Amino acid sequence: MPGSGPKLEVADIFRAHGAAWRAANAGHISLDQLKVMSAIERCRTAALGGHVARCEDCAHEHIAYNSCRNRHCPKCQAGAARSWLAARETELLTVRYFHLVFTLPKPIADIAHQNKREIYNLLMRASAATVIRIAADPKHLGARVGVTSVLHTWGSAMTHHPHVHMIVPGGGLSVDGTRWIACRRNFFLSVRVLSRLYRRLILEGLVRLHEAGKLQFFGDRVELVDRAAFNACLQPLRKVDWVVYAKEPFAGPKAVLAYLSRYTHRVAISNSRLIRLDQRGVTFRVKDYRVDGPGRHTTMTLTTDEFIRRFLIHVLPKRQHRIRHYGFFGNGHRAANIARIRHLLGAKTPGQEHANDDSLGDTDELPRVLALPCPSCGGRLIIIDTITPAQHPRAPPTTARAAA
Numbered sequence: 001m002p003g004s005g006p007k008l009e010v011a012d013i014f015r016a017h018g019a020a021w022r023a024a025n026a027g028h029i030s031l032d033q034l035k036v037m038s039a040i041e042r043c044r045t046a047a048l049g050g051h052v053a054r055c056e057d058c059a060h061e062h063i064a065y066n067s068c069r070n071r072h073c074p075k076c077q078a079g080a081a082r083s084w085l086a087a088r089e090t091e092l093l094t095v096r097y098f099h100l101v102f103t104l105p106k107p108i109a110d111i112a113h114q115n116k117r118e119i120y121n122l123l124m125r126a127s128a129a130t131v132i133r134i135a136a137d138p139k140h141l142g143a144r145v146g147v148t149s150v151l152h153t154w155g156s157a158m159t160h161h162p163h164v165h166m167i168v169p170g171g172g173l174s175v176d177g178t179r180w181i182a183c184r185r186n187f188f189l190s191v192r193v194l195s196r197l198y199r200r201l202i203l204e205g206l207v208r209l210h211e212a213g214k215l216q217f218f219g220d221r222v223e224l225v226d227r228a229a230f231n232a233c234l235q236p237l238r239k240v241d242w243v244v245y246a247k248e249p250f251a252g253p254k255a256v257l258a259y260l261s262r263y264t265h266r267v268a269i270s271n272s273r274l275i276r277l278d279q280r281g282v283t284f285r286v287k288d289y290r291v292d293g294p295g296r297h298t299t300m301t302l303t304t305d306e307f308i309r310r311f312l313i314h315v316l317p318k319r320q321h322r323i324r325h326y327g328f329f330g331n332g333h334r335a336a337n338i339a340r341i342r343h344l345l346g347a348k349t350p351g352q353e354h355a356n357d358d359s360l361g362d363t364d365e366l367p368r369v370l371a372l373p374c375p376s377c378g379g380r381l382i383i384i385d386t387i388t389p390a391q392h393p394r395a396p397p398t399t400a401r402a403a404a
Contacts, residue, residue: 008274010074010311013282014041017304024305033312039070049389053370057379063387064370071322072315077265084323085261088148091329091338092253094347095180096170098188099259101245102127102198103163105237108206111224112162115215116153117317120162122209124149126201127164128326130244134189134197135172141189143172143181146329146337148260151322154268156286157300158310165263167256170249173328173341180344186249195244202242203234264323268314275299282307 018037022029042048050065067076104112104123112119128147135145148167155161171182183189209215210230217224224230250256275283281303288296302310316322328337370381 008277009271010269010274011040011043013274013277013304013307016277017308021305021308025309029312030315032318033315036070036072036312036315039068040073043068043070043073043075046387047389050387051370051383052385052387053381053383055374055377055379056382058374058377060374060376061384062370062375062381064372064381065387071265072267074267074269074271077267081261081265084264085257088260089257091334092256093169093338093341094253094345095182096185097250097253097256098168098170098183099247099250100127100131100166100168100188100194101163101243101247102130102166103161103243103245104202105240105242107233107237108202109160109162110221111206111215111217113160113313114218114221115209117320118209118214120151120153120316120320122202122205123162124151124164124324126198126205127166128324129201130194130198131166131168131189132327134193140193141172141181141183143174145169145172145327147326148329149324149326150260150264151316151324152263152266153314153316156289158268158307158314160313167260173337173344177340178344180341188246188249191244191246192241195242198244199237199242203238206234207231268311277304 014037018041022034022037044050044065044067046065048066048068050063052061052063054061067073069076069080071077071080102123104119108119112123128149131147132145135141135143146169150165150167151162152165153160153162168188170188171180173179174181206215210227215224224233250259269284273285275285277283281301283299283301286298286300288298325331325334328334328341368383370383372381373379374381
């Protein structure tokens with residue numbers, strides 16, 4: 001449907017070049033990567049089935065094919081983000097929030113490339129433990145804090161750059177749980193202190209993983225199997241400062257939600273950044289964070305094979321959680337902790353003013369509606385029929401730009 005979506009999508013690139021790329025790289029592609037490619041190629045096509053809807057105003061009929069719902073698919077993350085954010089909105093506190101970023105030095109990022117599950121888990125646990133421990137120290141905040149962490153593994157050019165974005169309320173619960181202890185207005189915790197503890201926790205964790213035989217090394221890193229060589233690789237990292245970045249605090253809870261909507265369900269590259277696909281390869285927009293001013297935004301062209309390779313190195317291991325909660329946001333007691341903090345802050349629970357509102361009535365008989373307007377008149381599209389994949393056993397992958 002012209003004008004209703006990006007002109008070029010990752011799915012278009014995979015459909016045009018994916019088969020040749022898989023053949024050329026047979027034996028070097030993981031099952032998880034193959035599944036991601038297949039899901040993206042089939043997303044919103046007849047291969048997945050869909051729905052037939054009719055506009056209740058102009059009677060125009062529209063077919064919308066189903067989404068693959070793969071967490072690496074650029075087209076499927078908007079809906080997932082909306083659902084996730086709706087839940088987070090009810091958990092927001094009426095306090096200032098801070099944004100921290102924890103990165104890994106390149107030698108460790110290179111190790112992570114061959115040991116994604118182990119190093120990504122270590123990165124998320126160590127960064128959260130750093131904030132929780134320093135915040136609990138009476139010399140700093142002396143409070144139990146809450147942490148929401150989001151794992152990203154890419155830079156703007158889709159190179160491998162694992163790091164954690166962390167959102168933390170500006171304060172925490174006292175040891176006895178009877179008081180809310182707020183941090184200073186524009187200062188949460190010392191970045192220098194955070195950096196040093198974070199460095200120690202990561203290096204200690206790496207040594208434990210190596211001693212337990214949980215790290216694998218291939219190619220030009222195979223010599224790191226030897227413990228002495230591995231320790232020698234880590235030694236220079238013990239003497240340099242690691243990057244822990246603290247951004248300006250958010251201007252209120254709504255700004256936190258706006259930020260989370262951009263970051264929590266992001267993939268290696270969005271379709272909106274793609275410019276063209278031609279004989280030279282794939283051209284897309286990039287941002288150089290080392291540059292300030294107009295030169296920060298530019299374009300990059302990669303061969304199609306290299307573009308596909310870079311996209312797929314960011315496929316997470318199966319059951320690897322990208323979003324995690326720690327401290328008083330921990331899943332086991334999150335609701336009780338948030339209720340306790342709201343009581344201490346004298347704040348109302350979002351939505352409680354509608355708790356006894358029965359104005360919506362019984363919704364069992366409401367029609368099923370597509371989450372997009374009628375392309376003809378803008379009216380509401382009511383689902384009138386379902387298309388099963390079996391009805392299109394050999395249907396060509398014609399993309400329906402609108403999601404069901």
